[in-house]
Amino acid sequence: xxxxxxxxxxxxxxxxxxxxxxxxxxxxxxxxxxxxxxxxxxxxxxxxxxxxxxxxxxxxxxxxxxxxxxxxxxxxxxxxxxxxxxxxxxxxxxxxxxxxxxxxxxxxxxxxxxxxxxxxxxxxxxxxxxxxxxxxxxxxxxxxxxxxxxxxxxxxxxxxxxxxxxxxxxxxxxxxxxxxxxxxxxxxxxxxxxxxxxxxxxxxxxxxxxxxxxxxxxxxxxxxxxxxxxxxxxxxxxxxxxxxxxxxxxxxxxxxxxxxxxxxxxxxxxxxxxxxxxxxxxxxxxxxxxxxxxxxxxxxxxxxxxxxxxxx
Amino acid sequence: xxxxxxxxxxxxxxxxxxxxxxxxxxxxxxxxxxxxxxxxxxxxxxxxxxxxxxxxxxxxxxxxxxxxxxxxxxxxxxxxxxxxxxxxxxxxxxxxxxxxxxxxxxxxxxxxxxxxxxxxxxxxxxxxxxxxxxxxxxxxxxxxxxxxxxxxxxxxxxxxxxxxxxxxxxxxxxxxxxxx
Numbered sequence: 001x002x003x004x005x006x007x008x009x010x011x012x013x014x015x016x017x018x019x020x021x022x023x024x025x026x027x028x029x030x031x032x033x034x035x036x037x038x039x040x041x042x043x044x045x046x047x048x049x050x051x052x053x054x055x056x057x058x059x060x061x062x063x064x065x066x067x068x069x070x071x072x073x074x075x076x077x078x079x080x081x082x083x084x085x086x087x088x089x090x091x092x093x094x095x096x097x098x099x100x101x102x103x104x105x106x107x108x109x110x111x112x113x114x115x116x117x118x119x120x121x122x123x124x125x126x127x128x129x130x131x132x133x134x135x136x137x138x139x140x141x142x143x144x145x146x147x148x149x150x151x152x153x154x155x156x157x158x159x160x161x162x163x164x165x166x167x168x169x170x171x172x173x174x175x176x177x178x179x180x181x182x183x184x185x186x187x188x189x190x191x192x193x194x195x196x197x198x199x200x201x202x203x204x205x206x207x208x209x210x211x212x213x214x215x216x217x218x219x220x221x222x223x224x225x226x227x228x229x230x231x232x233x234x235x236x237x238x239x240x241x242x243x244x245x246x247x248x249x250x251x252x253x254x255x256x257x258x259x260x261x262x263x264x265x266x267x268x269x270x271x272x273x274x275x276x277x278x279x280x281x282x283x284x285x286x287x288x289x290x291x292x293x294x295x296x297x298x299x300x301x302x303x304x305x306x307x308x309x310x311x312x
Numbered sequence: 313x314x315x316x317x318x319x320x321x322x323x324x325x326x327x328x329x330x331x332x333x334x335x336x337x338x339x340x341x342x343x344x345x346x347x348x349x350x351x352x353x354x355x356x357x358x359x360x361x362x363x364x365x366x367x368x369x370x371x372x373x374x375x376x377x378x379x380x381x382x383x384x385x386x387x388x389x390x391x392x393x394x395x396x397x398x399x400x401x402x403x404x405x406x407x408x409x410x411x412x413x414x415x416x417x418x419x420x421x422x423x424x425x426x427x428x429x430x431x432x433x434x435x436x437x438x439x440x441x442x443x444x445x446x447x448x449x450x451x452x453x454x455x456x457x458x459x460x461x462x463x464x465x466x467x468x469x470x471x472x473x474x475x476x477x478x479x480x481x482x483x484x485x486x487x488x489x490x491x492x
Contacts, residue, residue, distance in 0.1 A: 025359070034357040038315070041333070041362055048329035052373065053398045118368075198367035210370035210397045 005086040006077055012084075013076040013230075016264065017222025018042050020229075023268070024275050031279045042222070046215045054211025057114045064110025065209070065216050071102025072223040079230050080154050082240030082259030083250070092151040093141050096231065097134075103224060104130045107205050107217075114208035122204020125286050126195035132293040133182045136301050140175040143305040144235055146312060147172055157234050161241035171311060174304030176236045181297040183270075185289065186228040188221075189278040194286050225271065233266045313361075330399060331453045334374040335366035337396070339389060342379020344406045344439060351442040361449060369395040374452075376445075380408035380415045381422050383481060390478060393429045394490045398464045401456070403448055404431045407438045414438070427477045430463035 021042040029036025056062055077087045078096050104126055111119035144166065148156050156166075166172040185192035196204045206217050233239060240259025249255040284292065314320055314328075321328050338348050352358045352365060366372035369392045377389060393402065404425055407413035412423040425431060432455060435448045455461035467474060471491040479485060 029357070029359060033354050035360045036357070037359050037362055044329050044362060045333045045335075047325050048333040048373070051326040051329060055370070055397065203367040203371070206371075207368050208370060214371055 002086055005084060009076055009079075009081055009084055009086055010073060012081060012260070013073075013223055013226045014219065016267070017219070017224075017226040018046070020225045020271055021218070021222050023271065024278070027272065027275045028279055031276075042218065046218055049210075049215035049218065050212055052211040054213055055208075056213075057208060060113040061110050061208075061213075064106045064108070064113065065213055065220070066106070067109065068103045068106030069216055069220045069223070071099055071106055072220050072227060074099050074102070075227050076223065076230075078153070079227065080157055080234060080239055081230065082261075082263040083256040084260060085154055089152065089154055092153055093145065093156075094151055096153065097138065097141060100137075100227070101130065101134065103220065107220075110213075111205040111208065116208045118201045118203075118207045119205050121201050122195050122197075122207065126205060128286060128290060129185055129192065129195060129293075132290045133185045133297075136178055136182050136293060136297045137186075139298070139301040139305055140179050140235075143175045143301070143308045144172065146305075147308045153234055157239035157241070160238040161244065165236065165238040165241075167236040171308055172236070172304070174300050174307065178297040178301035178304065179232055179236065181300070182293060183228065183232065183274055184277055185293060187225055187274055189274055191277075191281040191284045192289050193278075193283050194289055197283060200283075226267075229267045229270050229274075230263075232270060233263060237266050237270075239263060327456060330373065331456050332362040334361075334363045334401070334449065334452075335372045336363055336374040336376050337366055337369050337372040337392060339375065339377045339385075339392065340379075341377060341381055341385050341389075342406065342408055344378025344408075347405075347439055347442050347445070348376075348378065351445050356442045356446070358445070358449075361446070363449065369393075370397060372396055373400050375400060375402040376405055377402070377409050377425060378405040380406075380413065380418075381425055383420050383422065386422055386425075386428060386478075386481070387485075389425075390429060390485075391487065393467075394487075399461075400464050401432045401452060401461050402429060402463055403452065404434045405445075405448075406440060407436060410434050410436060422481070428474065428481075430466045430474075432461045432463045 019039070022037070022039040025041060026036045026039055075096055078091050078099070108123045108127060111123045144156060145151055148159050150156065160166055167176040184190070188196055196206065201207070206214065209217050240263040242262045246255060246258050249258065315332050338345060350356055358364070363374070373396065375393060375396060381389065393400070404410060408415055408421070409425040409431070412418070412421065415421040416423060422428065433448055433452055435444050437444060452461060468491055471489065475489055
């Protein structure tokens, strides 16, 4: 049963990730007053990449991209998607925090082996940016853990369904705002598109990726979009819960289905807001971005943590 | 456009994906590059056909050479073309890469680009309008579908000849041969 759930959550995350990539391109096109590509255009691209000849730069180059993809998939198994959860009873937030860093590290291995100067610049930017937003993320998760007195993501979602969503409670709104502020950095969107800046450093870490490597990288990119937003929806917007309207059918097949749909709709809403932010902002420089993240989101998160700890 | 026909996708996914996912390297040589910004932005919107500018040659499969080719840029063009992954398609844009154009008697531009790298299609004109790019793309779709856009295979087969032509200009090239 668990294996089936794992396969199901992997399929859901892959499909939603690719859908997000297409949605981002379509919305960006519409904001530019263009017609835009069809929503399944990233899928066409991935099929094309898989059929192209690929150039490898050695064993570590192959290994790094696979580590990155596996790291992203592992996080998906620890996230409750509505009522569907494969591993989310065990481990909890600490495991998610631990595996979340695996994807940038795998990418760093891979692009380090390719020895392209653009890739080195890109990956150093990505790691510095990751370091700064992980710091904020840890403090946000600490305040949630101390508020709900648990490290289990599943329990946090259930407690929110029973009482009130974290984002709507006055104690946890500051960590929620801090998460929203670092969300573009986690997604790699503008104003934090510093690592994968395609005009400036030729797509950064993925500059030497071609063929199947690029396909895996694109899939990984979609998965990272999925993970970041799914974590936000689970932590702050109550997962697959909608004010307890569908509590009567919870536990049944239709209950899981409806909670999954609600979960995905919430995710799409958050994603569309991030794409709007992506459309209107220019790109920051690395030191500006780091300074911003370590100034506003970090101070908001610390104030939130102090409030939560002082009240409890 | 047959992008929505699932039967064709199942029969030949490679051909269909090559057709509808053309990521282009715009090689900004001459004045032709001025036609590219309108074609990829709001007015003509190439992205609805799946054509976007690629950030680097590794991720691209369409090579657009826009304008005259001087002896210095030819070197960069050859290197960029060799870095692209197969299958790859090349389109010469404007009269200059076809026969020299208004630079036909210049001492440091080449007359026929086709002697140095294989070209799958030409867009004639000085300058062609952005609509011509889309006409060229539809022609390229037809060529891909009929297996006639085989410049990269030609390059692999006749590499010695192409290399000899390239070395005739430069004496010796800085990089080793791509194919044996």
